[in-house]
Amino acid sequence: MSNIVLIAAVAQNRVIGHNGGLPWKFPEYEIFYKQKIRDHVAIMGSKTFESLDQEIPTKFNIVLSQKNKFCQKLMCSKTEIFNNLQFAIDRAKIIEGASTKPEDRKKIFILGGSGIYKKCMKIADEIIITKIDKDFDGDIFFPEIPSSIFKPVYIDRELLAEKPNSFNYRFEYYRRCQTLPS
Numbered sequence: 195m196s197n198i199v200l201i202a203a204v205a206q207n208r209v210i211g212h213n214g215g216l217p218w219k220f221p222e223y224e225i226f227y228k229q230k231i232r233d234h235v236a237i238m239g240s241k242t243f244e245s246l247d248q249e250i251p252t253k254f255n256i257v258l259s260q261k262n263k264f265c266q267k268l269m270c271s272k273t274e275i276f277n278n279l280q281f282a283i284d285r286a287k288i289i290e291g292a293s294t295k296p297e298d299r300k301k302i303f304i305l306g307g308s309g310i311y312k313k314c315m316k317i318a319d320e321i322i323i324t325k326i327d328k329d330f331d332g333d334i335f336f337p338e339i340p341s342s343i344f345k346p347v348y349i350d351r352e353l354l355a356e357k358p359n360s361f362n363y364r365f366e367y368y369r370r371c372q373t374l375p376s
């Protein structure tokens with residue numbers, strides 16, 4: 195079994211993206227999320243994949259796209275394209291493999307964007323939000339986390355970004371406590 199984990203940085207007004215990229219410069223988050231997804235399988239939409247300016251340290255990437263010829267120049271050897279979310283998740287589970295020890299449960303990370311977070315909220319086991327204590331202008335939003343289904347299990351103290359004129363943020367970890375009604 196693998197846990198499905200949504201991971202995102204989210205502004206106070208739920209903004210996550212602007213003009214195809216991130217609305218902020220947030221090096222602390224880059225370090226945090228790369229450490230989390232390191233050596234796991236990641237699933238993301240084609241726009242999120244295109245927005246990444248550097249290789250991410252995953253074991254394998256699965257990109258969702260309806261376009262056969264999506265982004266050939268960006269494709270690297272550890273990336274596959276799927277046009278169906280369920281097939282993508284099935285493939286991710288195979289690549290991630292199984293663990294015999296509960297404490298070493300495998301994780302599949304969902305990297306966004308908005309529609310994929312929303313669909314995967316129905317099947318996710320965990321959500322890791324880096325909550326930014328500030329509103330941003332943007333055009334892509336993180337969906338509401340249903341409080342009857344996900345409970346916060348750990349919320350970090352407020353941290354101050356290391357650069358001057360930056361913003362406060364905290365890490366919020368949620369875990370599923372009930373299955374969604376179908």
Ligand SMILES: NC(=O)c1ccc[n+]([C@@H]2O[C@H](COP(=O)([O-])OP(=O)(O)OC[C@H]3O[C@@H](n4cnc5c(N)ncnc54)[C@H](OP(=O)(O)O)[C@@H]3O)[C@@H](O)[C@H]2O)c1
Nearest residue numbers: 202203210211214215239240241242258259260306307308
């Ligand atoms: N703050 C954060 O943590 C965070 C995280 C992720 C992304 N972002 C930001 O969010 C924005 C990108 O997100 P987005 O919501 O606009 O786009 P997205 O979800 O990354 O990509 C959307 C595209 O993915 C494909 N797709 C989505 N669902 C699919 C499905 N079920 N089956 C097959 N293909 C599917 C389609 O690709 P085709 O058009 O190729 O068919 C669709 O146009 C950027 O601004 C990015 O910087 C922020």
